[in-house]
Amino acid sequence: MKISRNCFVLSLLVFFSFSCTSVFAQENYPTVDGYKGIWFTLGQKSEFGDKYSGGLGTYTAKHIPLAIYSPEVNRTFFVYGGTRSEDEKYLLCMIGEFDHNTGMVSKPVIVYDKLGVDDPHDNPSLAIDKQGYIWVFVSGRGSKRMGFKYKSTLPYSTASFEQVSEEEMTYPQPKYLAGKGFLNLFTKYTGVRQLYFETSSDGEDWTSDQHLVGIKRPGDKNSGHYQISGQNGEKIAFFCNWHPNGNVDLRTNLYYYQTVDFGKTWTDIYGNVVSLPVEDIASSGLVKEYFSQKRNVYLKDINFDSNGNPIALYVEGQGHQPGPKYGPRNWHVVHWDGSEWQDHIITQSDQNYDMGSLWIDGDEWMVIGPTKDSPQLYGAGGEVEMWKSADKGKTWSKTKKLTKGSKRNHNYIRRVENGADPFLYFWADGDPNDFSKSQMYFGDSKGKVWQLPYEMEADHIKPKRLRSGIFSRWF
Numbered sequence: 026m027k028i029s030r031n032c033f034v035l036s037l038l039v040f041f042s043f044s045c046t047s048v049f050a051q052e053n054y055p056t057v058d059g060y061k062g063i064w065f066t067l068g069q070k071s072e073f074g075d076k077y078s079g080g081l082g083t084y085t086a087k088h089i090p091l092a093i094y095s096p097e098v099n100r101t102f103f104v105y106g107g108t109r110s111e112d113e114k115y116l117l118c119m120i121g122e123f124d125h126n127t128g129m130v131s132k133p134v135i136v137y138d139k140l141g142v143d144d145p146h147d148n149p150s151l152a153i154d155k156q157g158y159i160w161v162f163v164s165g166r167g168s169k170r171m172g173f174k175y176k177s178t179l180p181y182s183t184a185s186f187e188q189v190s191e192e193e194m195t196y197p198q199p200k201y202l203a204g205k206g207f208l209n210l211f212t213k214y215t216g217v218r219q220l221y222f223e224t225s226s227d228g229e230d231w232t233s234d235q236h237l238v239g240i241k242r243p244g245d246k247n248s249g250h251y252q253i254s255g256q257n258g259e260k261i262a263f264f265c266n267w268h269p270n271g272n273v274d275l276r277t278n279l280y281y282y283q284t285v286d287f288g289k290t291w292t293d294i295y296g297n298v299v300s301l302p303v304e305d306i307a308s309s310g311l312v313k314e315y316f317s318q319k320r321n322v323y324l325k326d327i328n329f330d331s332n333g334n335p336i337a338l339y340v341e342g343q344g345h346q347p348g349p350k351y352g353p354r355n356w357h358v359v360h361w362d363g364s365e366w367q368d369h370i371i372t373q374s375d376q377n378y379d380m381g382s383l384w385i386d387g388d389e390w391m392v393i394g395p396t397k398d399s400p401q402l403y404g405a406g407g408e409v410e411m412w413k414s415a416d417k418g419k420t421w422s423k424t425k426k427l428t429k430g431s432k433r434n435h436n437y438i439r440r441v442e443n444g445a446d447p448f449l450y451f452w453a454d455g456d457p458n459d460f461s462k463s464q465m466y467f468g469d470s471k472g473k474v475w476q477l478p479y480e481m482e483a484d485h486i487k488p489k490r491l492r493s494g495i496f497s498r499w500f
Contacts, residue, residue, distance in 0.1 A: 054185045056132035056484075060477035062453035062463030063106040063116050063145050073348030077378035077405040080455020080463030081145040082106045083437040086325050086380050087196035087212070087251055088150040088164060092441040092451060095153060098181045099125045101441055101448040102159055106148040107133060111462045114143035118163050120151075120183045121477075123448045123467070129485040130477060134183045136161045136175055152199040152207065157181040160207075160228060162197035167214035172197065176228060189229060198254045200261050205287050208261055210237075210254050217249040217271035220302075224288050236302040237291070238280070240267050247271030248304075253337065255327040260285050262329075264337045266322045267306065274345040276321050279312040279359065281335060294335070294361055312337075312359060312366050321345060323354075325394075326383040326440060334361040336418070338383040338392060340374070347376055347403045356396065358383065358418040371412055371421045372396050378405040382440035382450055384470075390414040393427070393438050393450060393468070404457030406436025411472050425472035433461055446470050451477070466491070 062082030069076040082105040083091055092103035100122050107119040121133040139147055147170060152160040157180030165172035172194030175186040195218075198210040206226035213219045213234070220237040239248045249268030254261065262283040266276045282299060284291045290298050293309040303310060315322055326338040337359050344351035353373035360367045374396045381394020390413065397408035411425035428435055431454065438452040451467040465477040467488070475488040 054134055054136070056134055057107060057109070057117070057119065058132065058482070059480040060105075060121065060130075060133055060465045061108050061111065061479060062455065062465050063108045063143070064114060064455050064460055064463045065143060065145050066460075071346040071348065073346070073403040074458060075404070076345065076347065077376070077457070078455075079401075079405050079434055079436055079457035080453035080461070081437065082148075082453035082463060082465055083439045083451065084145045084148060085196065086253060086437070087198070088148050089198040089254055090151055090442040091148075091439045092444070092448075093151055093153050094441050094443045094445045094448070095157070095181060096443075096445075097157060100181070101125070101444070102151065102153065102183065103441070103448075103451060104136070104149040104151045104161060105451075105453070105465065106145040107135075108463075114460070115139075116142045116145060116147055118147070118149040118161070120149075120159070120161060122183055124485075125445060125448070127485070127487070128447075129487050131183070131485050132481050136186055137163045137173060139170075142170065146195070150197045150199060152201050154201055154207075154228065155203045158228075159183065159186075160199065161186065162194070162199050162209065164195050164197055165193060166195060168193050172211075174228070190231070196251075198252070198263075200254070200256045202256075202259065202261075202287060208284075208288050210252065210261075210263060212252075217247045218251060218268065218273070219248070220250050220252055220265060222288055235288070238265055238282070239302040239304055240280075240306050240308070241304055242269065242306055245270045249273060249276075251276065251324055253324040253327045255329065255335070257329040257333045259287075260333060261288070262327065262335050264312070264324055264327055264335070264339075266324060267316070269316065274321075276323070277316045278306075278314055279322055279337070279339065280308065280310040281312050281337075281361075282310050283335070294366075313368060315341060319343065321377065323377050325380050328383045328385045330360065330385055330417070331387055332363065334363060336360045336383065336385060338381070340377060340379065342377060345377065347405075349375075349403070354379065356381075356392070356394070358390070358392075360418055362417075367418070369418050369420075371414075371418075372423070374398055374407065375403055376405050376407075378436070379407060380437045382438055384440065388415060388417050390418050391470075392421075395435050395438065396423075397426070400431055401434045401457050404434050406434030406454070406457065409435045409438060409452070427468060427472050427474050432456075433463075435466070447473065447475065
């Protein structure tokens, strides 16, 4: 059982008769005057720029979910990596809310101040329980920077939070199942990335960490994986790739696993139970083999068809460095059709870290992502475009340009869980070549775009509707 951190009040404050929660909320949960995204560079530069960099407020694809629509209050709650000012690289784990009744956003709240960390690997993810309490899972970075769980002090409120735990937890992916509780998929990072999960009936007391996947070839000293996960009713599912001998720059292959009994057993797509941790490179969970082709696999999003069958959005290509040497990167959807895996290419772009999201509505499928390679060529992100398929992903056509003439690349377009127009997805921009301002946006199913206010004088503001083609003039 994990140990919760008990809050306390300094003896000098006893005179004022403040409760522990109220003091903690007053001192640690201020609002910020606007939505300012974090800018980050990995610093792994080659001839054509950084491996990835830019506005990464909605990074990574492995923080799932970042936003949830709650019909009970008709609001969308969303978390992201923010910063204090345009000229700083200072990570704040933020939460905001959009009111669908008024069309307004509230001032964002600092859930956790990373105290000088500039790395959006520490961005938060989100869950909401059946009572309406909002849970923020703050990512750490291995054991060097610990992860945290926070719970709102009131249902459907972002005003204040209480800390529930401090633990080793990277890339948190919490799922809430009514009547059962939380199942949290996450990574332990010790130089290599290992996949784990934990469960809790109430969010306070958690099981021990259980190792999910650790694939190794004979002779390998290490293993490594990234995953994306989703929920469809009682089913919790994830796709993962494999890092040969733990080398993240060789990430390859595509695997799939699921549980329908709250993590008691895990199976492949056929329902065959797999032993944990999965270690066989030729496991029955293998969806597609890319290792022999020397091709990399970058996971983006997961969704389900009307029968609950899983679908993944991913990008694959040669090499980990940016630039034309390794050719264009292919955007794929892979879908279990009930009897076999179907894999189809949507389009191409110029960067492994171009990231978008996938929507499914019967035979109508939609992908929104930065698939146009400008304005910063070979940098992560680009101009945002909408792609649609009317035949379950077999063929695709570009139907809308959401941004045009932008000054900075847009990236990490993130789907809202249970999303509703007009706040169906959101993202950030930033110049991947040079430290820049990073603004944030959201959009609807028709491709209309709004800018989240960078500066806010009032507690609630209605975001500006933007028109395609004027991004460079405005920003």
